[in-house]
Amino acid sequence: MRATLVYGPDDVRVEEVPDPTLREPTDAVVRVLGSGICEGDLVFARWTPASEQGVRFGHEFLGVVEDIGSEVSGLSVGDLVVAPYMWSDNTCDFCAEGLHASCRQAGRWGTAGVDGAQGDAVRVPYAQGTLVPLSVGEDWALLASVLTLSDVLPTAHHAAVKAGVGPRTSVTVIGDDAIGLLAVLAARRLGADRILLMSGRPQRARLGREFGATDVIAERGDEGVAQARELTGGRGTHVVLECTGTRPALETAFAVVRDNGVISRAGVVQYAEGPIGRDMILRSITLTGGAASPRLYMEHLLPDILNGTIEPGRVFDRTASLAEVPDGYRAMAAGDALKVLIRP
């Protein structure tokens, strides 16, 4: 089969690899119908050290079950399933409290001899705990939205949940990649009445407004902060959802959050240290966020997708074949594509 491998910084290739087969009785094999390129993939592709063997990539996918191990129940060959960005057993003490990312068996696609999602097929460890069966047909407008359940939508939703977003919460969203735009959607869905989106790209800002942003701030840095302050009577917003993972954006977050407010982070954090000294304490600011549990949130988010309340799949603005994956990475890195849907 074909799969995406990264051989060094931004060296993305699609190559022939062995077909996956069952190895453990808890495995399944899934033929990929759709996978995504995530902003996180771009960051990790940039960080990947040069190697001869390459690293498998991709962590968002849905597809059809092709083979099932003897200890997997609740799934049948032919089922359409969506997979979270990590596998998990869904039975350990952490999973039991909805912390699937901390699962004692958790692992990441493309590691430990497991396939990445950007390929023709994937061997799925702990398939019963990991895969979620879907009762939908092959409607790609709908499937694109379902595919966001792998990672980007629950991740954005989790940031908003951890921040306590609800009615009467004012929110600033920093970042207009897919995760930022879906953070707008998640905040709106949770009832936020005021959502400031920091976005300098008109087309993305437009989608952000359609997802629920009430104000768009095109400026960055000090000017952006000044505008956010002005829009909130000088006080800042109760919540900031920081969706870029960069250090300057974190500093902007501290500057626009209201005293006693919450900064919640989504996406791949690209710094090791941050400004959490006395000012954060004096202003009673909370820093939160974390690795979402798609399995946990699917029961809330999937019905809203199926009944058309939300259309998160609109973040996909380009479809690519597997052969076009390297171009997809380049297009997203250049800002020419918001998010790429791969249909092998």
Add this chain to the structure above:
Amino acid sequence: MRATLVYGPDDVRVEEVPDPTLREPTDAVVRVLGSGICEGDLVFARWTPASEQGVRFGHEFLGVVEDIGSEVSGLSVGDLVVAPYMWSDNTCDFCAEGLHASCRQAGRWGTAGVDGAQGDAVRVPYAQGTLVPLSVGEDWALLASVLTLSDVLPTAHHAAVKAGVGPRTSVTVIGDDAIGLLAVLAARRLGADRILLMSGRPQRARLGREFGATDVIAERGDEGVAQARELTGGRGTHVVLECTGTRPALETAFAVVRDNGVISRAGVVQYAEGPIGRDMILRSITLTGGAASPRLYMEHLLPDILNGTIEPGRVFDRTASLAEVPDGYRAMAAGDALKVLIRP
């Protein structure tokens, strides 16, 4: 009158200064009956740059109203009052939501021409918003507890509140200075059933146990972490109350907090940057804490003091006259005194 001034790093002196008088119609003048030396004073005294004029010190006090400005109501000359560690108008939008430390008129004792608390008397700005009248007699066991309402008890309580401590919460408290021991008391009062106190000093650990600690960990660093993990089935505690303000203690906090848990900080943070990179996100850890509002919490904490449910004043293990204040700083810095009560 006499007052405490710091002239440079750890250069603490008691000297004659002008008697305070009313300057604004919103002022009051309070004769100090008792003030405290706070761990924060030691940190700030160490940080104080050399100067010829010196800096006034002390931010915890209770006393008797001696004079009142024309715009102050609700207070009478002769009233016994306790003051929070900052003054505030108690009327602005921030005060209205209990964020007195963010008050638009907030200020710190010893700054802006206002007296510090470690002296014979204090001019109190925004006296009506700042001072809380007490209906207690001159019982020093009780007054010592009331004095903790100035800062150290509400600060410890705030850390526990911001961390969401309640029944079924397991808590680690790092630090056995007054604030750490009172964090134990606050966590217990909020219903925590398991409280691990990290304390290498048996006498302080004993008071910690009397305040509600269920386990004491004498080891520091990796060994302390290992013991905390062992006591919690390898998982760590839901909450860590970090009460020392040091960077190594923050690292210990990250190591002993459970995934999806909360680190809440109390006291003076002595670092500018901290480890808030990917590991914090992957483990869904929240970092919180902040500047407490004594005024807000007094209505809950004062009744418990008056009816004897809690005895936070037990953290005072030494009484000093004003002349003995420099010795008091030295004794606390050396660990010979836990907390010093100054009776001018």
